[in-house]
Amino acid sequence: MLWTAAAYRATFDIARPIAAASPCACSYNQVRVTSVAVRTSEGTVVTLERNTVEDLRGHLRGALLLPGDPGYDDGRAIWNAMIDRRPALIARCLGVADVVTCVNFAREHGVTVSIKGGGHNISGLAVCDGGLMVDLSLMRGVWVDSTARTARAQAGCLLGDLDRETQLHGLAAVLGFLSTTGIAGLTLGGGFGYLTRRFGWSCDNVLSMDVVTADGRFVRASARENHDLFWGLRGGGGNFGVVTSFEYKLHPVGPEVMAGAMAWRAEDAHEVLEMYRTVTAQAPPELTCVAVLRNAPPAPWLPKEIHGKPIVAIFVCQTGPRAEGERQVAPIKRFGSPVGDIIQWRPYVSQQSLLDATQPKGRRYYWKSEYLPRHEPDMLAKVIEHAKRIPSPHSAILVFPIDGALNRLSAEHSPAGNRDAASVLNITASWERADDDKANIGWARAAWEDLRPFSTGGTYVNFLTEEEGSDRVHAAYGENYDRLVEIKTKWDSNNVFRMNKNIPPTAPDA
Ligand SMILES: Cc1cc2nc3c(=O)[nH]c(=O)nc-3n(C[C@H](O)[C@H](O)[C@H](O)COP(=O)(O)OP(=O)(O)OC[C@H]3O[C@@H](n4cnc5c(N)ncnc54)[C@H](O)[C@@H]3O)c2cc1C
Structure with a gap:
């Protein structure tokens, strides 16, 4: 049987909630299972008998949620509301043993499996239709x-x-x-932020990862153990296994940093971006300045009369020597006639959440992104033109400088590669109603088409949307792609982990 939503509903039998003291392994409020239709990784549907599903439930420390269970809809809802998929089973894992159980179950029954970390990826591949979603979002321990x-x-x-x-x-x-x-997801696809100019990709700063492999083994990947797997995981995404924990190298930062944001009216955008170009060209690695063009959100640091009007903003973070903080941000602080300025000494954690409110869970999102080799005046002029046409109060065009430490390593250091990039351009459409999909997606695509000629030719795998296929995955990995295929073939020859920006393994007879 080919998979359709209707077929799934017809064969999935949800009975009334069962009583608290039920003899079966289901807990109160969970739906009684008679059989469950699941989608296989080949796209067909098979029926799992009740015992099979209850056996899985019985082997998990965390909850197993089925459609109708309390928490099921929360579990499948991710950041991007464009994604509306319905897993047959959601395993809310509480530890490595739960992950091993899930991977073995998925492999043995041929069930489609997806992996959810923070559920923040634009393409929404953390959620599968009709398969088993391995939800890691309750595993939030940190040991320093x-x-x-x-x-x-x-x-x-x-x-x-x-x-x-x-x-x-x-x-x-x-x-x-x-x-x-x-x-x-961030680390497995590369990862960049305010510290990238100093220390490289997030994945360049990972020392080891604990991984459940497609055959259900629990292994460590590091420079000393399973080195090929370690290499593949530093940019190759969720293709090779389920990572259950990451060991990071840490750096002295803060706790206070000279950071915040400043905004000017869009009328001043050309002058502000010219200043931005000069400042970023000379900025030491400890200073990162992100340019944002959008309509002003109703943020308390922006005057009411500017809300909803086009602005250009620069988000700044200086993480180097304290004595240098004020001097390094001075050219930005004294520029023109800003409409808002909250660059000051502040806790690093406050800077790390300054943009949170602009990207709430549950809106509709569509992105287009490219790596830039430099900030060319013509490119910045086009950014200003496309920002003027933004059809939504929430959309933006952002330029994130990443040049510095990552450029000093060779392209093959890790699959995240793209070590010729100086910045990431991200065109982020964001809106509320499905009726507005066409206008917002159309705006992002048009801006991207026009800005694409300024790209290095590479793109960030973590910013690819659902529709972007193998040509864009190739663009993300470039010369590292073939080595990723070899590692995929060794560690997941049956492509158990395919709900991702997939790197298909070589077929056995190829
Ligand atoms: C608003 C917003 C801001 C962002 N800002 C940045 C930024 O500043 N810098 C940056 O680099 N990126 C940024 N990103 C992109 C981000 O890195 C990716 O969206 C990333 O995939 C998010 O990770 P997640 O765990 O939340 O995603 P999820 O949606 O949970 O997972 C994404 C994919 O990663 C894989 N995966 C997740 N967990 C595991 C695991 N434990 N083992 C194996 N595979 C796994 C799966 O294939 C899954 O489909 C941002 C994204 C958003 C939406």
Whole structure:
């Protein structure tokens, strides 16, 4: 039988909630299972008998949720509301043993499997239709060794979890710009943020990862153990196994940094971006300045009369010597006639969540992204033109400088590669109603088409949307792609882990 939503509903038998003292392994309020239709990794549907599903439930420490169970809809809802998939089973894992159980179950029954860390990926591949979603979002432990300057974090952690624990010791891992993003997807695809210019990709700062492989083994990947797997995981995404924890190298940062944001009216955008170009060209690695063009959100630091009007903003973070902080941000602070300025000494964790409110869970999102080799005046002029046409109060065009440490390593150091990139351009459409999909997606695509000629030719795998296929995956990995195929073929020859920006293994007879 070919998979359709209707077929799934017809064969999935949901009975009334069962009583508290039921003899079966189901707990109160969970739906009674008679049989469950699941989608196989080949796209067909098979029926799992009740005993099979209850056996899985019985082997898990965490809950197994089925459609109709309390928490099921929360479990499948991710950041991007464009994604509306319905797994047949959601396993809310509480530890490595649960992950091993899930992987073995999926492999033995041929069930499609997806992996959810923070649930923040634009393409929404953390959620599968009709398969088993391995939900790691309850695994949020962090252990910091302040002497060794390392931290081990479980794969369900959000960036804010790790920052909070490491900052207790004046240390930080290289992470992204929003506290609500998951560490797992971010690190496995590369990862960049305010510390990237100093220390490279997030994945360049990973010392080891604990992994459940497609055959259900629990292994460590590091420079000393399973080195090929370690290489593949540092950018190759969720293709090779389920990572249950990451060990990060930490760096002294803060706890206070000279950071914040400033905004000017869009009428001044050409002059502001010219200043931005000059400042970023000379900025030491400890200073990162992100340019944002959008309509002003109703943020308390922006005057009411500017809300909803086009602005250009620069988000700044200086993480180097304290004595240098004020001097390094001075050219930005004294520029023109800003409409808002909150650049000041502030806790690093506050800077790490400054953009959170602009990206809430549950809106509709569509992105287009490219790596840039430099900030060309013509490119910045086009950014200004496309920002003028933004059809939504929430959309933005952002330029994130990443040049510095990552450029000093060779392209083959890790699959994240793209070590010729100076910046990441991200065109982020964000809106509320499905009726507005066409206008917003159309705006992002048009801006991207026009800006694409300024790209290095590479793109960030973590910013690819659902529709972007193998040509874009190739663009993300470039010369590292073939080695990724070899590693995939060794560690997951049956492509158990295919709900991702997939790197298909070589067929056995190829
Ligand atoms: C608002 C927003 C801001 C962002 N900011 C940044 C940023 O500043 N810097 C940056 O580099 N990126 C950023 N990103 C991109 C981000 O890195 C990716 O979206 C990333 O995939 C998010 O990780 P997650 O765990 O939350 O995602 P999920 O959606 O949970 O997972 C994404 C994919 O990763 C794989 N995966 C997840 N967990 C595991 C695991 N434990 N083992 C194996 N595979 C796994 C799966 O294939 C899954 O489909 C941002 C994204 C958003 C939406």
